[in-house]
Amino acid sequence: xxxxxxxxxxxxxxxxxxxxxxxxxxxxxxxxxxxxxxxxxxxxxxxxxxxxxxxxxxxxxxxxxxxxxxxxxxxxxxxxxxxxxxxxxxxxxxxxxxxxxxxxxxxxxxxxxxxxxxxxxxxxxxxxxxxxxxxxxxxxxxxxxxxxxxxxxxxxxxxxxxxxxxxxxxxxxxxxxxxxxxxxxxxxxxxxxxxxxxxxxxxxxxxxxxxxxxxxxxxxxxxxxxxxxxxxxxxxxxxxxxxxxxxxxxxxxxxxxxxxxxxxxxxxxxxxxxxxxxxxxxxxxxxxxxxxxxxxxxxxxxxxxxxxxxxxxxxxxxxxxxxxxxxxxxxxxxxxxxxxxxxxxxxxxxxxxxxxxxxxxxxxxxxxxxxxxxxxxxxxxxxxxxxxxxxxxxxxxxxxxxxxxxxxxxxxxxxxxxxxxxxxxxxxxxxxxxxxxxxxxxxxxxxxxxxxxxxxxx
Ligand code: F0G
Numbered sequence: 001x002x003x004x005x006x007x008x009x010x011x012x013x014x015x016x017x018x019x020x021x022x023x024x025x026x027x028x029x030x031x032x033x034x035x036x037x038x039x040x041x042x043x044x045x046x047x048x049x050x051x052x053x054x055x056x057x058x059x060x061x062x063x064x065x066x067x068x069x070x071x072x073x074x075x076x077x078x079x080x081x082x083x084x085x086x087x088x089x090x091x092x093x094x095x096x097x098x099x100x101x102x103x104x105x106x107x108x109x110x111x112x113x114x115x116x117x118x119x120x121x122x123x124x125x126x127x128x129x130x131x132x133x134x135x136x137x138x139x140x141x142x143x144x145x146x147x148x149x150x151x152x153x154x155x156x157x158x159x160x161x162x163x164x165x166x167x168x169x170x171x172x173x174x175x176x177x178x179x180x181x182x183x184x185x186x187x188x189x190x191x192x193x194x195x196x197x198x199x200x201x202x203x204x205x206x207x208x209x210x211x212x213x214x215x216x217x218x219x220x221x222x223x224x225x226x227x228x229x230x231x232x233x234x235x236x237x238x239x240x241x242x243x244x245x246x247x248x249x250x251x252x253x254x255x256x257x258x259x260x261x262x263x264x265x266x267x268x269x270x271x272x273x274x275x276x277x278x279x280x281x282x283x284x285x286x287x288x289x290x291x292x293x294x295x296x297x298x299x300x301x302x303x304x305x306x307x308x309x310x311x312x313x314x315x316x317x318x319x320x321x322x323x324x325x326x327x328x329x330x331x332x333x334x335x336x337x338x339x340x341x342x343x344x345x346x347x348x349x350x351x352x353x354x355x356x357x358x359x360x361x362x363x364x365x366x367x368x369x370x371x372x373x374x375x376x377x378x379x380x381x382x383x384x385x386x387x388x389x390x391x392x393x394x395x396x397x398x399x400x401x402x403x404x405x406x407x408x409x410x411x412x413x414x415x416x417x418x419x420x421x422x423x424x425x426x427x428x429x430x431x432x433x434x435x436x437x438x439x440x441x442x443x444x445x446x447x448x449x450x451x452x453x454x455x456x457x458x
Contacts, residue, residue: 004320007313008411011058017041024372032453033368033438035377044375045417046409050343051216052098052256052263053409057308060260060301067297077290080299083306084253087218087238088245090268092275096286097293099216099254100125102267105281106212106252109274110176111135118166119179119214120145120158121186124385126179126214126252128447135176140166145187146400148337148348153228154193155339156184156221164203172207179252181214182221182244186381188403189217189322189341191224194232194243201247210271215251218244219258220342223315237310250274257343260305260410264298314411318342321418322408328422334429337403347425349382349402353435358383358398360437360457366404366428368456369435374424381405384440385449 019027019042031037040046046053056064068074077095084093096102103126107117111133121139122130130137142159144152158180167175180200183191204211222240226232232240245251249271255264269275279289286293308314319342326340335351349362356362363380370376379385382402390397406421428435442453 004317006411006414007311007317008057016044018044019375021372024375028368028371032442033364033456034449034452034454035367035371035379036450037453038371038377042375043371043377045413045421046377047344047406047421048377048379050257050407050409051254052261053412054256054260054262054305055409055411056260056262056301057304057411059308060304063300063304064297067295067300069296071291072288073290074296074299076296076299076303079303083303084266084268087241087306087310088215088251088268089242090245090250090270092269092272094267094269094275094278094282094289095292095294095299096265096267096282098256098263098265099214099252100129100265101286101293102252102254102265103129103214105278105285106250106267107133107135108281109277114174116166116170116175117177117179118158118163118175120156120181120192121184122179123181123185123214123216124447124449126181132446138166141184141187145184145190148188148335148346148351148401151338153191153224153339154196155190156180156182156187156192157196158192158200160196160199160203163200167203167207167209172209175207175209177210177212177249178204179212179214180248181216183217183224183342185216185343186386187401188337188346189220189343190337191221191228191342193229194225194240195229197244197247210249211247213245213248213251215245215253216257217342218251218253219309219315220319222310223312223319224342227319237312237315241310255302255305257410258309259302260309261298261301264294264302266292318410321415324415325406325408325418325422328419329425332422332426332429334425344405344407346381347404347406349380349404352404352429353432355433356435356437358387358402359396360439361402361454362437363402363404364438364454365435365456368438368454369428369431370404370424373428374420376406376421376424379405379407380449384452 113134115135250269363382386399
């Protein structure tokens with residue numbers, strides 16, 4: 001078979017509301033040129049995130065009906081727990097309402113002033129939860145991961161040499177844990193190799209530092225290992241996933257990604273004392289340890305989603321549909337991160353609009369134009385999201401990369417939606433010389449990209 005088809009049939013549909021370009025120009029202006037502030041009903045194709053936007057299967061919806069809503073010891077919890085254990089093999093599984101709730105609990109306990117957490121790249125909420133405790137979050141991405149055009153297979157890897165140097169410099173007693181984000185969302189949805197995971201395990205053993213995954217996209221990461229790493233071609237995705245998790249002491253997870261649900265998460269651990277502290281905090285912030293901020297029905301849907309996400313027909317279609325969009329864009333000369341990652345296409349805004357400097361947020365300019373041109377909502381991952389100000393001069397310290405992410409929700413859009421997305425991006429690219437820079441006219445002190453307001457620079 002040549003064409004890789006969507007491995008599902010559509011049973012329920014949700015109509016798309018179409019808008020005109022004139023309407024969209026006004027909508028965007030009213031939203032302060034920040035698509036986070038646009039009503040979803042005014043969006044034609046929503047690529048803001050792949051988080052919580054999955055289409056659930058008929059089996060998951062059946063699970064919703066089976067949900068046991070008992071406050072304590074619900075049947076659905078045990079189903080959830082055994083599904084998560086099947087993947088992680090960790091001893092203690094704590095449900096949370098989403099990924100950042102797991103992060104908040106873990107880092108509140110381990111963080112604090114004078115502590116340092118090291119990673120390939122922390123996602124924005126993870127970094128925020130670390131910094132909120134007064135601790136520091138340090139990204140140590142491998143060199144090829146910083147080059148948007150390097151065609152390396154595992155650009156999400158941590159630089160293990162630099163990692164060891166950091167440990168020596170900071171002192172192992174000041175590093176409560178090392179975390180690998182799989183796949184590396186901020187750096188292009190790029191995978192981490194099994195080899196890299198094993199090397200980090202060795203370093204963590206040497207210095208006696210716990211090792212965790214931010215496991216949001218673990219199945220996509222495992223499929224890349226199967227496709228690209230020697231020795232894994234004939235292993236099942238489940239075997240690969242279990243091997244990956246066998247090297248870590250715990251994980252934080254947003255089930256809104258690779259558990260194919262709209263809400264949920266977990267914290268998995270092997271350390272009993274830490275698990276007990278986490279559970280105590282969970283009761284204060286999320287709920288009793290057998291539901292952790294979720295309904296029984298949500299736990300059922302996660303348990304079923306975890307079975308479906310490691311299905312190889314699903315993963316083949318998933319990874320291929322992103323690659324297909326990437327190929328179309330590359331053929332038209334659109335600069336994107338190569339090779340394409342697991343859940344999104346990342347436009348390299350620095351090369352797309354070289355005439356707009358980082359201080360004028362080139363990524364935001366592309367985000368705005370994609371919305372105006374085709375009603376497509378995307379997100380800037382660059383200096384709007386990660387830029388900081390120099391405390392003395394007040395000048396912007398730009399992010400390492402200026403990217404626009406086109407995140408593809410799981411099982412939601414068909415190939416013709418993908419063709420439409422390609423057409424719109426190419427149209428904007430052909431008109432790139434007319435794109436303008438933006439300035440920020442309002443921003444919050446933390447995670448500013450969610451609520452910032454902008455104005456085009458005329
Ligand atoms: N870690 C990673 C790598 C993520 O991508 C996210 C969320 C989180 C943690 C937090 O999980 O949203 O359930 O609290 N990423 C979403 C995104 C928001 O659009 O990439 P959460």
